[in-house]
Amino acid sequence: MSSSGLAVEEIKSLSEAHPKPADIQFQYGTAGFRTLGSVLDSVMFRVGIIAGLRSKKCDGRTVGVMVTASHNPEPDNGVKLVDPKGEMLEASWESYATRLANATTNDEVIKTIESIVETAKIDLSKPAKVVYARDTRPSGPTLVSALEDGFKAIGVEPRNAGVTTTPVLHYLVRAINTKGERCSYGEDSEEGYFSKLGDAFKKLVTGRPAASPLIIDCANGVGAPAAEKLSELLGNSLPIILENTDITTKDVLNNGCGADYVKTSQKLPPSLANKLQPGQRACSLDGDADRLIYFYLDNRGAFHMLDGDKIAALVAAFIVELVKLAGLEGLIKVGVVQTAYANGASTKYLSERLPVKCVPTGVKHLHHAAERYDVGVYFEANGHGTVLFSQVTMETLAQHQPLSPAQSRALEHLISLTELINQTVGDALSDMLLVEVVLSYKSYSGIEWDSLYVDLPNRLVKVVVADRNAFKTEDAERRLVSPEGLQQKIEGLMNRYQSGRSFVRPSGTEDVVRVYAEAAIKSQADELAFRVAGLVYDEAGGDPANRPKEFL
Ligand SMILES: CC(=O)N[C@H]1[C@@H](OP(=O)(O)O)O[C@H](CO)[C@@H](O)[C@@H]1O
Numbered sequence: 001m002s003s004s005g006l007a008v009e010e011i012k013s014l015s016e017a018h019p020k021p022a023d024i025q026f027q028y029g030t031a032g033f034r035t036l037g038s039v040l041d042s043v044m045f046r047v048g049i050i051a052g053l054r055s056k057k058c059d060g061r062t063v064g065v066m067v068t069a070s071h072n073p074e075p076d077n078g079v080k081l082v083d084p085k086g087e088m089l090e091a092s093w094e095s096y097a098t099r100l101a102n103a104t105t106n107d108e109v110i111k112t113i114e115s116i117v118e119t120a121k122i123d124l125s126k127p128a129k130v131v132y133a134r135d136t137r138p139s140g141p142t143l144v145s146a147l148e149d150g151f152k153a154i155g156v157e158p159r160n161a162g163v164t165t166t167p168v169l170h171y172l173v174r175a176i177n178t179k180g181e182r183c184s185y186g187e188d189s190e191e192g193y194f195s196k197l198g199d200a201f202k203k204l205v206t207g208r209p210a211a212s213p214l215i216i217d218c219a220n221g222v223g224a225p226a227a228e229k230l231s232e233l234l235g236n237s238l239p240i241i242l243e244n245t246d247i248t249t250k251d252v253l254n255n256g257c258g259a260d261y262v263k264t265s266q267k268l269p270p271s272l273a274n275k276l277q278p279g280q281r282a283c284s285l286d287g288d289a290d291r292l293i294y295f296y297l298d299n300r301g302a303f304h305m306l307d308g309d310k311i312a313a314l315v316a317a318f319i320v321e322l323v324k325l326a327g328l329e330g331l332i333k334v335g336v337v338q339t340a341y342a343n344g345a346s347t348k349y350l351s352e353r354l355p356v357k358c359v360p361t362g363v364k365h366l367h368h369a370a371e372r373y374d375v376g377v378y379f380e381a382n383g384h385g386t387v388l389f390s391q392v393t394m395e396t397l398a399q400h401q402p403l404s405p406a407q408s409r410a411l412e413h414l415i416s417l418t419e420l421i422n423q424t425v426g427d428a429l430s431d432m433l434l435v436e437v438v439l440s441y442k443s444y445s446g447i448e449w450d451s452l453y454v455d456l457p458n459r460l461v462k463v464v465v466a467d468r469n470a471f472k473t474e475d476a477e478r479r480l481v482s483p484e485g486l487q488q489k490i491e492g493l494m495n496r497y498q499s500g501r502s503f504v505r506p507s508g509t510e511d512v513v514r515v516y517a518e519a520a521i522k523s524q525a526d527e528l529a530f531r532v533a534g535l536v537y538d539e540a541g542g543d544p545a546n547r548p549k550e551f552l
């Protein structure tokens with residue numbers, strides 16, 4: 001142990017085994033570090049160290065580490081940290097993680113750790129506890145060993161949660177840190193979590209007509225074993241048919257299936273073509289089971305998608321209704337948080353009924369904005385989201401004296417919803433149960449749910465540019481401030497289309513600029529998107545010889 005309190009020699013010798021690739025710069029982005037699994041070894045080792053430091057900073061409370069690349073292709077992998085309440089890592093620590101990930105030599109690793117310890121005022125004598133898990137990717141086990149070396153280097157008491165979903169890991173962090181307390185979040189195990197969800201669901205649907213079978217597309221990922229366990233607990237209360245559950249065959253993960261495939265291509269996963277009956281409900285999870293997209297085929301076999309915006313609309317209206325029925329109107333205010341990617345029709349529908357806020361892309365922004373409401377419903381259009389009940393609301397619910405059996409029932413339902421919904425992060429399986437509860441209460445099929453409002457046709461396009469950081473935005477990413485003059489040109493195009501809306505922002509997870517466009521009819525939405533994409537490409541100095549041919 002050196003005078004600084006670090007086991008310098010131990011760190012150096014372990015670090016030796018996890019050298020940083022010389023030619024790569026890593027960045028802790030919207031979803032942590034994410035790139036090809038084959039180049040992440042040194043990052044994992046160093047994230048192990050950062051996790052230990054973060055836990056020490058948090059007085060030895062448990063922090064979480066999740067090894068996953070979510071909806072990305074199988075060769076990718078990634079890692080992100082979870083703070084003690086089960087939330088995303090505090091923003092200031094993202095830059096510490098980035099700094100340590102990019103230290104070039106062993107000496108620099110030590111220096112960077114020392115500098116973080118000093119800047120963040122970390123007491124190294126505090127204990128460090130970390131719970132960690134991974135998804136089903138083949139690169140997972142080796143990357144987890146590197147992470148464990150990082151734990152060893154900084155003296156972490158580790159707890160391996162094995163192969164599980166991202167939301168389960170978030171839940172575990174909160175459950176471990178609230179164990180034995182008045183605000184205990186539940187039993188700190190995967191089974192504990194699924195039992196909690198299952199019990200709340202059964203309570204909510206008792207006495208309701210039996211549901212017809214729901215197909216779940218598990219994206220050939222970690223959602224498959226998780227949904228299997230949940231399904232056993234649910235028994236007859238929700239008949240489930242699991243599809244795309246192959247977690248061993250190479251390259252099938254998220255390939256032609258899963259929530260991202262469905263949302264981006266706006267198509268049925270081909271593997272379900274002969275399985276989904278007209279009118280039957282189905283949903284897709286992503287590779288780490290924190291996103292959910294529903295869909296159905298109508299009588300003519302046409303595909304209809306029910307995305308995160310539709311989930312938000314369904315759920316928010318239901319909670320508002322229960323709050324009224326429970327006699328709590330005026331005491332509990334429900335609000336919705338969206339991003340610029342929310343379909344304009346959903347924003348219109350919701351704003352006519354509730355307060356709606358638009359925030360920058362990324363779950364942490366939505367989560368924090370939702371915390372400001374008594375009940376905050378947040379969903380990204382891509383299907384990631386949840387509902388947050390404030391502490392005051394939880395107390396209001398606990399203390400409220402209902403004046404009639406109807407009020408009492410509504411109050412009980414609201415309380416059960418707080419058990420059913422994951423308060424730490426969006427969970428596809430918990431959200432799925434929530435949707436199923438609302439559909440059951442409203443006696444809605446996919447068709448009735450879909451008709452709450454009609455989506456504006458839309459298109460998302462990626463543009464590869466030399467430097468995506470040249471693109472800067474304001475107004476929750478809805479307007480470009482740089483490159484100068486580009487926003488005016490986009491608006492000029494937008495105004496030529498009925499209900500036209502388009503915006504451009506740099507991705508936080510991929511080296512591209514994203515263009516979104518919507519308009520009253522599909523061909524116009526596509527045209528607007530490709531015109532703006534062309535504008536962005538040219539404006540950013542794209543090589544005319546390589547200009548994608550669909551760009552207008
Ligand atoms: C348009 C879109 O879907 N963007 C996604 C994507 O972020 P980008 O910053 O757009 O790459 O990944 C994020 C992390 O999973 C998710 O929060 C976000 O919604």
Ligand SMILES: [Mg+2]
Pocket residue numbers: 070071286287288289290291
């Ligand atoms: Mg995900």
